[in-house]
Amino acid sequence: MGKSEIAIQRAIEKASKADVKCTFIVIDFLTNKIEGAPFGFAFDRGCFHSLNSDEERKSFAENVAVHLEEDGLWLSIIGNADERRDGPGPPQRTARDIVNSVEPYFEILSLVSSHFGSNHPNPPRAWVCLMRKRRFA
Incomplete structure (x- = not known):
């Protein structure tokens, strides 16, 4: 598992504990547009x-x-x-x-x-x- 995936997993866990709905994605921000x-x-x-x-x-x-x-x-x-x-x-x-x-x-x-x-x-x-x-x- 890469650093990005580990960070996303930790973020999902924190959001869940805080009862916050979030969508997390791994993307090359400098070359791709984020949907939404x-x-x-x-x-x-x-x-x-x-x-x-x-x-x-x-x-x-x-x-x-x-x-x-x-x-x-x-x-x-x-x-x-x-x-x-x-x-x-x-x-x-x-x-x-x-x-x-x-x-x-x-x-x-x-x-x-x-x-x-x-x-x-x-x-x-x-x-x-x-x-x-x-x-x-």
Whole structure:
């Protein structure tokens, strides 16, 4: 079983325990459109920050926008470059990296420095970024 399948299985278990109805799928988001779009909300934890170039992140942001309805919201939890780290952890991005990549497609409503939810004593720092899809003229 691959990482994606394990993540989906854990998500199904958590949704079931919370008595929440969700549909989970494994898809290459950068090359395929998700059925059922447009959606009102998108959540990302661990995808956006894994893309190394501004162009890749812009492409990702544009694809999120394509999948959202007018005024749709995107919440992204992103590795934060404001911490020096000796060990492993999520890729780190600056606030400028985020703004440069999402600005053409999203209005940033909130960009807050926080930490990843974790049972580690010192969880990695994260950006919690809430964005609204821009209305195109």
